[in-house]
Amino acid sequence: MVERWKWFLIRISKRPWFRASLFSVLGVATALLALAVAPYIPDDVPTKIGSDAVDNILGVLASSMLAVTTFSLSIMVAAYGSATSNVTPRAISLLVEDPTTQNTLSTFIGSFIFSLVGIIALSTGLYGAEGRVVLFAATIAVVILVVYALLRWIDQLSGLGRVAETTARVERAATRALCQRMEQPYLGGCPLEVDPRALPGARPLYADKVGFVQHIDMPALGGLTRSEQHSIYICVLPGIFVEPTQPIAWSIGIDEQCDDTLRDAFVIGAQRTFDRDPRFGITVMAEIASRALSPAINDQGTAIDVIGRGVRVLSHLSRPSPPEEPKFDRVFAPGLSVADMLNDFFTPIARDGAAVVEVGMGLQQALASLARLGDAAISVAARRQAELALKRAETALTLPEDHQRVRQAAIDAGFAG
Incomplete structure (x- = not known):
């Protein structure tokens, strides 16, 4: 039961509202910290520090953070829409769970709440001269944090929602899930x-x-x-x-x-997740390639890029892992099927890219790379996928020269005679 609650906590912590709420509470606590620290401030410090300026700074911070947060949210929505149209809807969860984006927006919201609470407290006279000094120091720290968040946000916007960046996120998620499974191929049983x-x-x-x-x-x-x-x-x-x-x-x-x-x-x-499901990451990568090969997008370069990424992910299947000591010796679980993993990835791409000679050649080369890894199960599954990809290509291609190029690639890879 502890493991179940741990799983739910991990899932909740990845939701945008969780960090926003956490930063908001932190902002309120920071603004009210001055009331607790004020008695320990020497009496002559307020005269040396222009703490009266805190009113103006908080006003500027509150108004600007509200505008920046609203503008950032509109950018996020546009990026999610772009990724849905150009990549795949299944990859949106990775964008929503991105820690950099969540931390940035949470910093903006937390700074706005901090400024608002500070302005309210100043208006009611809760702060004395010493309290204003503490609030001033906290405001300077918040400003520095906001500047840092803005710089990170500018860098983040350069790739948010782009096809290459979203595909890279899917690759990292699939690799992480597959490596975790290879460490415990039977889930600990x-x-x-x-x-x-x-x-x-x-x-x-x-x-x-x-x-x-x-x-x-x-x-x-x-x-x-x-x-x-x-x-x-x-x-x-x-x-x-x-x-x-x-x-x-x-x-x-x-x-x-x-x-x-x-x-x-x-x-x-209701939906699959990337965390414990390596086959889902592979399937989403195949969806990205299939969408790129659709007549509406017609982007063979992205499909070929995804094939290379798929080889990187699937190569982890051949990496030797230390013998697993079963933690639960009376619980039995099935392992990953290499044939299913390769089928999840290569079949959609071979089907939708059958009429594209560059994709056909890329598939043969990619499967040859996997077959050379030295794992018997991978070699058998790769050969089977190569044969199917060659049949699909020869059925869809119309020019004899294209037939010959794909078949030659299969011959060079050792999949055809």
Whole structure:
């Protein structure tokens, strides 16, 4: 259950309102800090510091931060719309969760709240001469923070919503999720090597919602299998679509009264997420390439760029990882399918780019790179995808010369004779 709450806290912390609220509370606390610190300020300090200027500074800060925040929000909305049209709607969540953008907007909002609370407190006479000195020092610190945020925001705007920048974000998210999975290929459990339906005493557990599996609370499942007579066999992984007639797990020796606890370990939502689902990142990258190859956009360069990024991500499948010591030796989970990963990425691109000779050649070269990594499963899956890509290209291409170029690329890659 702790792991489940940790998951929810991580998801909430990535929402824009969370940091904005946190910075707003911090702004109020900073403005009121002067009341607590004022008694410790020497009496002669207010005469040496022009603390009366704080009224004007707070006024300028309040009016400017409100305008900058409104303007920044309009830029964000425009960037999200551009990314939706030119990249893919599935990548918008990465833009919304960007920490730099959230920190910048939260700084603007927090500064506005700080200025507003400071002006109200000054108007009511809560601050004495010493309090004004503390407020003045805090205002200078806030101004420095705002300037730093503005400089970062200017740099951020240069790539916000652009195709290359959004694609790079998707690549980083897919790489991070895949590397995490490679460190724990069975989510901390043991590999599922048998069909649980054939095990004596196995009882299915059905989902009570319709949606995608977003997270699996392995510690909660492990807590139910402390006895040697208890075991759980997970049938789904994060990213799999489930519904009430589909078993999500099978249990042996666990009482039916624990079924609700078992179901609570599977977080099911309406959408897939990048965090625990490496196949989703690969799928979104393929969507970007497919959209670039559509007649409305007709951007083969982006498709070829995405193919290269896909090779970088999928190459992590071949990296040897240290043997995993199962944390939950009575919980069994399936591993990633290399064939499915390559199919998720290459099939849409090969289908939508079949009539583009440059894409056909790029696919053969990319699959050859993966096949040379030395992993047997990757080599078999890469060869299969190369053969399918060649068939699609030869069906869609009209010129014999284009046929020959793609086939020659397949021959050079070792996929055709």
